[in-house]
Each structure stands twice: as structure tokens, then as C-alpha cells.
Amino acid sequence: MASRSLIVAAAFLGFLGVALGAFAAHALKLAGKPDEWWRTGVQYHQVHALAALLAATLGAPRAGWLFVTGTVVFAGSLYLMALTGKTWLGAITPLGGVCFLAGWGLLAHAAWKRQSSLDVGISG
Helix, strand or coil: CCCHHHHHHHHHHHHHHHHHHHHHHHCCCCCCHHHHHHHHHHHHHHHHHHHHHHHHHCCCHHHHHHHHHHHHHHHHHHHHHHHHCCHHHHHCHHHHHHHHHHHHHHHHHHHHHCHHHHCCCCCC
16 A cells, blocks of 8 residues: 555655756756756656655555655755755765665565565466
């Protein structure tokens, strides 16, 4: 069963990712490294918004919340670095990456446990 709050969080991340990508494309005048940081943040933000949504629909809320947390820490630190130029924030970014990795691991575990319900219509 999907968690309503996780689906809402995933949808919010997806919305915010699109908005921040558009903001970068149309309003920010970033050049060089800050632009790369921003784009990387948006890319991971979007991918993990969808991953959180998938986790919610597969009934893997711990994985989903790790994706949400990872997005806030990973993408958030990159956004802040791009906006402020404070590169020490880069020390925080890998913590978000660890959340992403743990989330993917938990999602794989949840899918493996539910394999029989996911194999609908597949003959071997």
C-alpha cells in the first residue's frame, strides 16, 4: 500500500525539481562550476523524486524517505554552493549520496520480497 505522505513528498520533489531547473535556465546567470553544480542538483533531484514515488507505490517507505532525505541533502547542498559559492558545503553532498545508495538498496530488497506480485503476465 502506498504511503500518502510519501507520494505527496515525491510529487513535491518532482515539482520543485522542475521549478528549480526552469529557474536556472531563465533567471540565474550562473557560469562555470556553479552552473554544473546546479544542473547536477536538478538531475539528481528529478531522478530521486521519481524513485521516491516508485518506492511509495511498491510499499517501500523507508527507501522512499531515504530518497527524499538524499535529495534534500545532496541536491540542496549543490544548490546552496551554486548560489553562495561556499564550497565547504561540498563536504555535506556525499551524505546525500549515501542516502541515495541506501534507498536504492532498500528498494531492491523490497522489490525482491514482492517478486511474485511483480511478475504478473511473465512466463518463463
